[in-house]
Amino acid sequence: VAFASFCTFVLIDSSNILDANKAFVSLSLFNILRIPLALLPMVVSYGANFIISIKRINKYLQGDEIDPETIQHEPNPHTPVVLRNGTFSWSKDDSSVLNGITLDIKDKSLVAIVGQVGSGKSSLLSALLGDLYKTEGYVNVYGKIAYVPQSAWIQNATVRQNITFSQPYIEEKYNKVLEACALTQDLKILTGGDLTEIGEKGINLSGGQKQRVSLARAVYANSDIYFLDDPLSAVDAHVSRHLFDKVIGPTGMLKKKTRILVTHRVTFLPQVDEIIVLKDGQITEQGTYHELLAKNGEFAQFLLQFVSEQHEELAEEDKEIIEQLKEKMGPEFEKRGSIVRSETLSNSSDGIRRRTMSNASRPSTKKGNTSRSMSQLREEPESTKGNGEKFKLVETEVAQTGKVKWGVYWEFFKACGLVSCLLVILAFCLSSTFNLLSSLWLTEWSNDSLNPAAANDTTLRNIRLGVYFGLGLSETTFTLTNSIILNFAILKGARLIHEKMLHRMIRAPMSFYDTTPLGRILNRFTKDIDVADVTLTFNIRLLISQSFRAIVAIIAI
Known part of the structure; x- marks a missing residue:
């Protein structure tokens, strides 16, 4: 974007001279626009998911409910259950399953x-x-x-x-x-x-x-x-x-x-x-x-x-x-x-x-x-709580607190592939290097405005423009490369983790299923795998890119 903007500016009119004021103010504006534009696809994706979810919720909330008037509860102590000519179906659109039912239960x-x-x-x-x-009839249950x-x-x-x-x-x-x-x-x-x-x-x-x-x-x-x-x-x-x-x-x-x-x-x-x-x-x-x-x-x-x-x-x-x-x-x-x-x-x-x-x-x-x-029970008396713990079958899931051990990160990086991790670091390093060189080259280019001879030299301007284009293209290439390698590495790691979990689950003893709720197992295979697939990828990319960006900013200043 910077190259296209500067190229258009200097080539549209020979009197346009790129100085430090124009160059770095433009770069600041481009950096301000970078994050919103990067988040725009995510906003579109989340918006589509939001619309789908709203439709599902509306369909659920607008579904048929049990009619409280179906069953009457009028006092009738001698005949507590009365049904007169009742016809019933499982829904409005289904055919009736009970027809003309009449009974009196004393x-x-x-x-x-x-x-x-x-x-x-x-x-x-x-x-x-x-x-x-x-569909029709009268029902009273007292x-x-x-x-x-x-x-x-x-x-x-x-x-x-x-x-x-x-x-x-x-x-x-x-x-x-x-x-x-x-x-x-x-x-x-x-x-x-x-x-x-x-x-x-x-x-x-x-x-x-x-x-x-x-x-x-x-x-x-x-x-x-x-x-x-x-x-x-x-x-x-x-x-x-x-x-x-x-x-x-x-x-x-x-x-x-x-x-x-x-x-x-x-x-x-x-x-x-x-x-x-x-x-x-x-x-x-x-x-x-x-x-x-x-x-x-x-x-x-x-x-x-x-x-x-x-x-x-x-x-x-x-x-x-x-x-x-x-x-x-x-x-x-x-x-x-x-x-x-x-x-x-x-x-x-x-x-x-x-x-x-x-x-x-x-x-x-x-x-x-x-x-x-789906409901909760009242607590047992204090005298039974201590004994009940001895015979507890399903243990309450406890969330780990404190920092994540380095061994966990190491196992995850090994699952992703150490070679792929090194290539990602190298690609980020090269991308940041070319970004730094682009900034330094742009500084030299903007300093030409102080020299009238260099400012009007079209040959020097074209050289400056060509080198800046090459540096920007190299930065873009390595940025794209590190994104591709990182995505495939994270995908490989998540797939390997999923396969290991599935392997363990299939071979787990039956006692494991006796003591582990199915919801907890499903959560491992859904939410946790989604974190490894999506959230972890985004956070790792953000961590590495911001780290190298900070290093480049320090060197450039």
């Missing part, structure tokens, strides 16, 4: 919802919670609600914190809940008992343990209404019998609560107050166990389907139900049973798909299939 009753996979059982509970979009989902929601905290869930810790009540939910023996196995920290997403608990912890949390909350979405699916028959008898059933801890139970366990259906049969998002039958069994309708078909799929794994209680079914249906039992079995065999692919969907909807015994916690 206070302190136990209602079971049954049906084939995909019939809308979980969707009905979601509709009562207000998570579905209501009382405090506790919800136990299919996939247990576990926090990265101790077992006690997961169960009390910000509620005051009452030892007698707490122990009763543990006993009822069959967790006493499990806590004896854990190193720290109920003060053992559960890993991220309940990673060190089995699927059945997670489901029982989720159920215990709901029981401890002492709510008025309980929505139980197949909580017995992740436990074996013996434990499910214990949970039903001690918690859910007519003699359990929740016997004075309103309970809506989604289940595939036909064993407990004779003990419930009412059964609702769903099919294709509609209620096909509704009544007591014996009433529905006498009808020989969809409920009997559901039991036959269960027998045909589980005939080799039936429990003793299930066999009693089968005998009752035979008595009610008589010879038709074998006839309809054979039809169901033939349909099952002919539609084996559909059966596999249904079982796969059912397993996917159940809590997995594998690690990491539960929802991550």
Whole structure:
């Protein structure tokens, strides 16, 4: 820029003489413009990212929200759950998943919802919670609600914190809940008992343990209404019998609560107050166990389907139900049973798909299939804090303080390549040298204005101009060279660091993932690598360039 400006000035008119006043004032103005022009591309890039981010935030903020008017909460102590001609979908644009649902759930009753996979059982509970979009109908839920989902929601905290869930810790009540939910023996196995920290997403608990912890949390909350979405699916028959008898059933801890139970366990259906049969998002039958069994309708078909799929794994209680079914249906039992079995065999692919969907909807015994916690818990009493630290699974990430050790820089420069680092220093040195020579040459050129003979000598002027051009071109060349070498060196170092991290992560023991949150791992591979790719490159270039610029300024002065 300086060369083009000076060249235009002296060549446009032979009377224009470049003196020190014009030359160095012009250079000062060029230096003032240098930083804004250098930052202009960054401003454009950040501006584009800003616009994209604003659009994303606006799209999120303008998205559909849960309508608080979907569920009414009018006082109705005798019938706390009322639904009239309800039609629901997952969003405004989706087709309805529940159609014409009408039901009345009486206070302190136990209602079971049954049906084939995909019939809308979980969707009905979601509709009562207000998570579905209501197309039409009336819904009223009166009382405090506790919800136990299919996939247990576990926090990265101790077992006690997961169960009390910000509620005051009452030892007698707490122990009763543990006993009822069959967790006493499990806590004896854990190193720290109920003060053992559960890993991220309940990673060190089995699927059945997670489901029982989720159920215990709901029981401890002492709510008025309980929505139980197949909580017995992740436990074996013996434990499910214990949970039903001690918690859910007519003699359990929740016997004075309103309970809506989604289940595939036909064993407990004779003990419930009412059964609702769903099919294709509609209620096909509704009544007591014996009433529905006498009808020989969809409920009997559901039991036959269960027998045909589980005939080799039936429990003793299930066999009693089968005998009752035979008595009610008589010879038709074998006839309809054979039809169901033939349909099952002919539609084996559909059966596999249904079982796969059912397993996917159940809590997995594998690690990491539960929802991550997004809330904070109240602090434990002082008497438990000291013991809790002994059984802490995930350590709190601590930021390093103080100066960065020189060994860290050395390892980074080795990753970038020592040869490349030396070439960058050499290129910066040569670039600064030519910059200094350009300033010295410009000083000599401006001194010609003091000599009238030299000031009017066009040959000398052209020589001055040509040499200044050569010095400026050399400076530009080495500046471009050091930028290219530096960018490739930093990119090489960042790629090598990323490959080493990935290599270590793939070969890390499973205990590492038990004690390290996934967010912390993602942060290493995103934010930290971005610092190595972008921020570190900018800071190193700025450090080297400003250092050499300071040296040149000192020498020139």
